Amino acid sequence: MQVWIFVPTNVHSLEVAGLMDVFAEANTPAGQRFYDVRIIAEETRPICCGSGMRLLPDSDYKALPGAPDTLLVAGSVGIPDIPNTGVLEWLARTGPRARRFGSVCTGAFLLGDAGLLDGRRVTTHWQYAALLAERFPEAIVDSDRLFVRDDVLITSAGSSAAIDLGLSLVEEDLGRAVSLYVARRLVVYLKRPGDQSQFSIHLLAQGADRTRLYDVQQHILNHPAADLSVSALASVAAMSARNFTRVFTKEVGISPSEYVNLARIDVARSLLEGTSLSIGTIAAKSGFGSVRAMRRAFLARLGATPAEYRERFESSGDGARPPLS
Numbered sequence: 091m092q093v094w095i096f097v098p099t100n101v102h103s104l105e106v107a108g109l110m111d112v113f114a115e116a117n118t119p120a121g122q123r124f125y126d127v128r129i130i131a132e133e134t135r136p137i138c139c140g141s142g143m144r145l146l147p148d149s150d151y152k153a154l155p156g157a158p159d160t161l162l163v164a165g166s167v168g169i170p171d172i173p174n175t176g177v178l179e180w181l182a183r184t185g186p187r188a189r190r191f192g193s194v195c196t197g198a199f200l201l202g203d204a205g206l207l208d209g210r211r212v213t214t215h216w217q218y219a220a221l222l223a224e225r226f227p228e229a230i231v232d233s234d235r236l237f238v239r240d241d242v243l244i245t246s247a248g249s250s251a252a253i254d255l256g257l258s259l260v261e262e263d264l265g266r267a268v269s270l271y272v273a274r275r276l277v278v279y280l281k282r283p284g285d286q287s288q289f290s291i292h293l294l295a296q297g298a299d300r301t302r303l304y305d306v307q308q309h310i311l312n313h314p315a316a317d318l319s320v321s322a323l324a325s326v327a328a329m330s331a332r333n334f335t336r337v338f339t340k341e342v343g344i345s346p347s348e349y350v351n352l353a354r355i356d357v358a359r360s361l362l363e364g365t366s367l368s369i370g371t372i373a374a375k376s377g378f379g380s381v382r383a384m385r386r387a388f389l390a391r392l393g394a395t396p397a398e399y400r401e402r403f404e405s406s407g408d409g410a411r412p413p414l415s
Contacts, residue, residue, distance in 0.1 A: 091263070092158035093127045096181070097147065098170040098200060103139035104249040105164045105194045112256030115272040116264060124264065130154065132173050140167030151180045157187035160259065164252075165195030169218065178204045185243075190259075192244035194252040201245075202226040211240040215248040253278055302327045303341055310350055314357045314377035318350045354378055355391055362400040369396050 093113055097106055106129065113125035131137055131147035138144055161184055172178075181204035185191040193201050198214040199222060201207055207229035214222050219233030232238055237246035237255045246255040253276065261269035306327050310318055323346055324334035338346050358376035361367055370381050373396075378384035385395050392399060 091125055091160070093125055093160045093162065094130050094154070094158040094184075095127065096130045096151070096161070096163045096177075096197075096200075097137055097145060098132075098164065098166045098173065098197070099137060100140045100166040100168070100170075101137060101145070101164050102167060102195060102249045103141045103143045103145070105197075105252040106139075106145065108250065108252040109162065109164075109194070109256045111276060112253055112260060112272055115275045116260045116268055118275075119264075119268050119271050128158075132177055151177055154184075157184045159189045161185055161188040161191040162255075163191075163193040163197035163200050165193065165197040165199075165215070165249075169196055169221070170200055172203055173200070182206060188242075190242045190244060192246070192255070194246050194255060195248050198222055198245050199225070201243075202229060206243070210243050211238050212243070212245040213238045213247055214245065302329070303338055306338070306346075307342070307349070310353045311357075314354050315375060316377070318377065320346050323350075350377075351387060352391070354384075355387055358384060358388075358396065359399065362396055372396065 093109075095106060095109055110127055110129075113127050117123050117125055128148040129145065130149055130151055132150060134147055134150045136144045136146050161181075163181070178200075181200065185201070185204070185206050191201075191206075193214075195215045196218055198207065198212055199218075201212075202222065202225060207226050209228055209230070211230045211232060212222070213219070213232045213235045216233050219231050223229065223231040235247065236251045237244060237258065239258075244255060244258075246252060257269050257273055257278075260272055306323050309316075309326050310323070316322075320335055321331050323338075324331040327334050327338075329337065335346060338349075342349060344352075354377045358372050358378070361372045361375060365372075367375070369384070373379065373381045373384040376384065378387065381396075388394060388396050388399060
């Protein structure tokens with residue numbers, strides 16, 4: 091199965107290496123060279139990645155007739171420069187002829203330049219999602235997903251999401267057991283579902299400049315089932331409730347109550363993904379108090395019930411054909 095990865099100038103090295111490692115590791119349990127990965131570029135000369143690492147393409151796009159099974163376009167640091175007309179024509183012609191095609195991170199802009207995003211649900215790095223929607227108004231941009239599958243088109247978020255995308259494709263081709271084998275070999279956290287948010291409440295907690303607010307955020311994450319009312323949190327911060335709400339919202343970017351809700355959803359998601367605890371027990375441990383309250387929060391934020399979320403994580407493949415294993 092040929093996988094072609096087109097790399098623009100100033101490419102993110104992690105995106106290319108992550109995809110290549112996923113497919114290479116998948117060949118071991120498959121017992122054969124199931125994936126044949128080739129790096130394609132505008133020219134065959136070495137490419138300097140954004141990190142400074144140099145990459146030698148296997149071929150330029152003009153030397154490849156026909157189409158691969160899978161065509162993926164990597165992103166660059168920032169928005170990729172628009173390549174020559176020949177590259178765009180090649181992408182426009184080759185993508186639809188492949189069994190599936192897509193992009194990682196800002197590689198979506200190259201697909202858009204080739205006219206391949208119109209009428210499609212897509213995603214990209216959250217920082218560039220608004221610009222993607224502005225440049226390609228016919229695309230349906232979802233800025234809060236790790237990766238999005240729209241029929242044969244699959245697009246993903248930032249660099250590390252390339253691994254999630256690759257694992258999803260391996261699960262589609264070879265089954266969940268092989269996908270989990272690869273995840274363990276790469277020491278990554280199993281496989282995050284595509285509809286998981288790009289944003290992490292834990293990263294958000296590291297963004298507060300004020301020590302007192304950081305302490306409050308850690309208190310919320312470490313004690314999701316405690317009293318996390320504004321008055322209780324204001325006491326932790328040693329501030330008045332009114333001043334705490336004002337400062338927290340300004341510094342963190344969301345209100346204390348919204349942060350608490352997101353933190354509890356995050357805790358519940360981790361328990362749903364990594365344990366066999368009952369939904370009721372998870373609702374209690376994550377601070378929702380009742381299954382009904384947790385269900386309402388999940389539907390509002392994730393568009394799925396806790397039970398549906400767990401089922402998606404356990405088997406999230408949505409490919410076009412049954413596993414080949």
